[in-house]
Amino acid sequence: MTTENKPQEGQERIGVYVCHCGSNIAGMVDVEHVAKWAGEELKDRGVVVARDYKFMCSSLGQELIENDIKELGLTRVLVAACSPHLHEQTFRTASARAGLNPYLTELVSIREQVSWVHTDKQAATAKSKAVISGGVERVIHHEPLEPLVVPIHEATLVVGGGIAGIQAALELADAGYPVYMVEREPSIGGHMAQFDKTFPTLDCAACILTPRMVSVGMHPNIKLFTWSEVTKVDGYVGNFTVTIRKKARYVNEELCTGCGICQEKCPKKVIDEIYEAGLGYRKAVYTPFPQAVPKFPVIDRPNCTYFQKGTCKACEKFCPTNAIDFTQEDEYITVEVGNIILATGYDLFDARRVTQYGYGRLANVFTSIEFERLSNAAGPTNGEIVLRDGVTKPDAVGIIHCVGSRDRNFNNYCSVICCMQGLKFAHLVHERTGATVYNFYIDMRTAYKAYDEFYQRVLEEGTLFVRGKVAEVTDAARLPGEEGKLIIQVEDTLAGIQRRIPVDMVILSAGLEPRRDAKEVAKLFGISCSADGWFIEKHPKLDPVATMTEGIFIAGCVQGPKDIPSSVAQGAAASARVLGRIRQGHIELEPVRASVDEAKCSGCRICNNLCPFNAIIFHEDRMVTEINPALCQGCGTCVAACPAGAISGTVFSNEQIFAQIDGLLGLTLEHAFS
Amino acid sequence: MTENFEPVIIGFTCNWCSYRAADLAGTARVKYPPNIRLIRLMCSGRLDPTFVLKALASGADGVLITGCHPGECHYLEQNYKALRRFLLLRRTLVQMGIEPDRVRLVWASAAEGVRLAEEITKMVEAVRQLGPLNWPKWQQTNGHGEHAHIEAEEVSA
Ligand SMILES: Cc1cc2nc3c(=O)[nH]c(=O)nc-3n(C[C@H](O)[C@H](O)[C@H](O)COP(=O)(O)OP(=O)(O)OC[C@H]3O[C@@H](n4cnc5c(N)ncnc54)[C@H](O)[C@@H]3O)c2cc1C
Ligand code: SF4
Numbered sequence: 125m126t127t128e129n130k131p132q133e134g135q136e137r138i139g140v141y142v143c144h145c146g147s148n149i150a151g152m153v154d155v156e157h158v159a160k161w162a163g164e165e166l167k168d169r170g171v172v173v174a175r176d177y178k179f180m181c182s183s184l185g186q187e188l189i190e191n192d193i194k195e196l197g198l199t200r201v202l203v204a205a206c207s208p209h210l211h212e213q214t215f216r217t218a219s220a221r222a223g224l225n226p227y228l229t230e231l232v233s234i235r236e237q238v239s240w241v242h243t244d245k246q247a248a249t250a251k252s253k254a255v256i257s258g259g260v261e262r263v264i265h266h267e268p269l270e271p272l273v274v275p276i277h278e279a280t281l282v283v284g285g286g287i288a289g290i291q292a293a294l295e296l297a298d299a300g301y302p303v304y305m306v307e308r309e310p311s312i313g314g315h316m317a318q319f320d321k322t323f324p325t326l327d328c329a330a331c332i333l334t335p336r337m338v339s340v341g342m343h344p345n346i347k348l349f350t351w352s353e354v355t356k357v358d359g360y361v362g363n364f365t366v367t368i369r370k371k372a373r374y375v376n377e378e379l380c381t382g383c384g385i386c387q388e389k390c391p392k393k394v395i396d397e398i399y400e401a402g403l404g405y406r407k408a409v410y411t412p413f414p415q416a417v418p419k420f421p422v423i424d425r426p427n428c429t430y431f432q433k434g435t436c437k438a439c440e441k442f443c444p445t446n447a448i449d450f451t452q453e454d455e456y457i458t459v460e461v462g463n464i465i466l467a468t469g470y471d472l473f474d475a476r477r478v479t480q481y482g483y484g485r486l487a488n489v490f491t492s493i494e495f496e497r498l499s500n501a502a503g504p505t506n507g508e509i510v511l512r513d514g515v516t517k518p519d520a521v522g523i524i525h526c527v528g529s530r531d532r533n534f535n536n537y538c539s540v541i542c543c544m545q546g547l548k549f550a551h552l553v554h555e556r557t558g559a560t561v562y563n564f565y566i567d568m569r570t571a572y573k574a575y576d577e578f579y580q581r582v583l584e585e586g587t588l589f590v591r592g593k594v595a596e597v598t599d600a601a602r603l604p605g606e607e608g609k610l611i612i613q614v615e616d617t618l619a620g621i622q623r624r625i626p627v628d629m630v631i632l633s634a635g636l637e638p639r640r641d642a643k644e645v646a647k648l649f650g651i652s653c654s655a656d657g658w659f660i661e662k663h664p665k666l667d668p669v670a671t672m673t674e675g676i677f678i679a680g681c682v683q684g685p686k687d688i689p690s691s692v693a694q695g696a697a698a699s700a701r702v703l704g705r706i707r708q709g710h711i712e713l714e715p716v717r718a719s720v721d722e723a724k725c726s727g728c729r730i731c732n733n734l735c736p737f738n739a740i741i742f743h744e745d746r747m748v749t750e751i752n753p754a755l756c757q758g759c760g761t762c763v764a765a766c767p768a769g770a771i772s773g774t775v776f777s778n779e780q781i782f783a784q785i786d787g788l789l790g791l792t793l794e795h796a797f798s
Numbered sequence: 799m800t801e802n803f804e805p806v807i808i809g810f811t812c813n814w815c816s817y818r819a820a821d822l823a824g825t826a827r828v829k830y831p832p833n834i835r836l837i838r839l840m841c842s843g844r845l846d847p848t849f850v851l852k853a854l855a856s857g858a859d860g861v862l863i864t865g866c867h868p869g870e871c872h873y874l875e876q877n878y879k880a881l882r883r884f885l886l887l888r889r890t891l892v893q894m895g896i897e898p899d900r901v902r903l904v905w906a907s908a909a910e911g912v913r914l915a916e917e918i919t920k921m922v923e924a925v926r927q928l929g930p931l932n933w934p935k936w937q938q939t940n941g942h943g944e945h946a947h948i949e950a951e952e953v954s955a
């Protein structure tokens with residue numbers, strides 16, 4: 125359906141394009157009727173052509189627009205289709221190809237905001253007309269604009285030195301670009317450094333991780349800040365200024381050789397809650413594990429006898445290079461970077477919250493991370509799988525899946541790795557102790573390469589599988605044979621019976637959760653978290669490592685639970701995105717900016733304190749305000765505040781909004797929408 | 799007030815959270831009444847109270863202002879400024895005899911499509927109960943300026 129009108133003197137020549145989106149829009153909106161209506165009713169508003177088309181975003185659909193621009197001399201284009209967040213760029217580019225300034229094209233949504241959310245075809249059709257009328261009025265007031273070109277700084281900041289961050293940093297550094305990596309703990313490595321074996325191949329975690337960590341530590345293009353945190357982020361894509369707090373280590377990195385004598389001599393033993401998950405000890409001066417990168421220890425000030433009581437200094441006495449320095453203070457370092465990759469990972473779900481499973485109350489209930497340390501040859505028991513007493517080998521072990529995951533009381537989502545991790549544990553227990561192993565699962569999820577084969581292998585090894593959600597773990601024996609055991613009470617949903625299964629050890633496959641400080645970190649970097657707390661990607665399918673904030677990327681478990689291969693893939697993907705940017709040398713930003721008309725500015729200074737980016741400057745000499753376009757982000761808050769109407773904002777000007785209100789309410793039309 | 803009065807509500811969204819919430823409501827096929835028509839701003843901080851007055855004076859029965867949750871504004875803190883303006887505006891509206899329920903402020907994150915749809919539904923119902931605003935007519939019968947359109951634009955921010 126096409127309607128063409130004669131252009132009128134002194135008016136814009138507007139083309140209106142209404143998309144069917146297959147049946148996505150056309151199923152709920154009478155698209156042909158809407159296009160016809162636009163051609164007739166909006167004629168007086170300057171619409172010279174109105175068309176509907178199956179798929180406006182297809183190359184044929186775009187060609188329709190391009191031809192009309194060329195042949196009918198369109199000066200404005202309005203497309204009514206999907207969300208501007210999806211295809212605004214597509215249609216702007218199409219206009220630009222035909223020689224029309226891209227900012228003279230507007231996309232209004234009649235899919236996400238009309239056909240997909242409404243159920244009455246007549247009302248949806250009427251609303252589509254209103255939306256189009258609003259769009260037409262608005263686009264009349266659009267101005268031709270040029271994108272802002274900003275240079276991209278070559279350096280990148282990677283926050284978090286787990287496997288995802290390590291991969292991202294190495295890709296960028298190997299490509300020849302500088303990287304700053306900031307890690308909160310004394311060493312990089314993240315969770316993977318705690319594991320013994322990794323599913324599904326059972327290769328040793330340290331064997332594959334350590335070389336990567338060493339590469340990061342030695343890479344000439346990577347500057348590593350461990351025991352450090354980002355405290356401030358200024359600027360915008362291409363030009364971030366980041367402040368890093370390098371916490372005092374009390375060890376001079378220039379002098380320390382990493383010999384480890386200080387750790388040997390330090391008299392103060394501390395339970396290691398992080399790396400050893402509370403199962404082992406470290407000293408007050410420590411590196412979390414022998415392969416730590418960097419090799420320099422830190423002094424844990426709150427636990428150091430010298431810092432607390434004023435005497436000791438054993439480490440200082442024995443250090444052969446005089447590297448201990450109790451006078452060290454926190455340093456604040458600023459770096460300039462063009463892009464930022466966040467790879468801060470996850471925290472383990474606190475299994476204490478599921479009180480009926482007894483973690484923290486029943487000694488021989490372990491968390492998954494505790495079991496990783498127990499089974500690790502370099503762990504507190506040298507890899508012996510034993511009960512909390514440190515000697516007894518279990519005869520029977522129960523592994524409970526989905527602890528805190530897929531559970532309305534805690535987290536609704538699936539933590540992805542727990543099934544495979546439960547299978548890995550079953551294999552390790554079986555291999556090392558010969559104990560009977562039970563896996564209690566709701567559903568067995570072993571998608572991805574070689575995972576189901578691993579499941580089959582564990583099945584063949586003789587591990588027993590009970591389908592059902594465990595109700596309780598208790599030490600209250602009721603039946604013969606339960607004495608001194610942990611009893612797992614479960615409804616076996618396959619057999620349709622209640623069972624009580626006595627075991628010696630219970631391992632809880634606790635889920636993955638966003639970092640406790642995820643919200644604060646998101647805020648610091650200006651990105652958002654989902655309702656669950658994971659960082660939100662720009663698009664769940666097509667743009668999984670970018671965020672809504674230009675220049676900020678995410679990789680690994682910060683984005684949601686995932687295994688090591690996926691974390692590595694995202695680390696590499698994020699760096700590929702950054703590399704693309706760096707190689708381009710610059711980025712084009714939306715010219716959404718505010719500016720002051722000096723002639724109108726009364727110098728009242730009302731706007732002066734409103735800008736969080738310090739873009740507003742006041743000239744005392746001339747008593748007028750000016751906006752620095754390089755700093756302005758275009759929020760428009762100052763525009764709304766100026767009582768003199770001296771500030772205007774491109775893309776969202778007063779005229780545009782007023783006109784859109786008129787159009788949406790049908791003020792500019794003769795007939796009401798129907 | 800007629801039996802089948804269908805209110806018209808103008809909704810302002812910010813580009814980063816609440817517009818995306820509206821997109822998500824669509825993608826997830828969450829349903830809400832068709833009485834709302836949205837205008838996209840970059841940030842709730844862009845909301846000039848004049849926009850609200852203009853919409854009401856031009857025939858809208860209600861205005862819904864939406865933005866990112868406090869602390870989550872893409873421009874850091876501009877939604878706090880929107881909140882301040884909203885509170886002030888509501889007082890002014892009350893003084894003008896407009897029911898405060900006709901202008902609402904709702905925070906919706908990009909993940910809260912369902913919540914936004916619920917808030918829209920609630921608001922449409924509330925305004926339906928209040929009946930048509932008819933501000934332009936009401937003003938004329940009160941002997942104020944002849945053209946509501948101009949009247950609204952004179953109200954400073
Ligand atoms: C018990 C268990 C067993 C598992 N076994 C396997 C397995 O066998 N195979 C497999 O494929 N996957 C396994 N996984 C999953 C695996 O742990 C993850 O896929 C992987 O570790 C994710 O890496 P990451 O870099 O995203 O996060 P992390 O490993 O969590 O690393 C994040 C890093 O960022 C640092 N950090 C956090 N916040 C900040 C901050 N604000 N500033 C600076 N630094 C910060 C942290 O200290 C950490 O070093 C297992 C998980 C669990 C719980
Ligand atoms: S608010 Fe307007 S008039 Fe006042 S200083 Fe800022 S630009 Fe000038």
Ligand code: SF4
Binds near residue numbers: 717739760761
């Ligand atoms: S539009 Fe926003 S970012 Fe730009 S100068 Fe005004 S307050 Fe600052």
Ligand code: FES
Binds near residue numbers: 814840865866
């Ligand atoms: S960007 Fe959403 S309220 Fe500011």
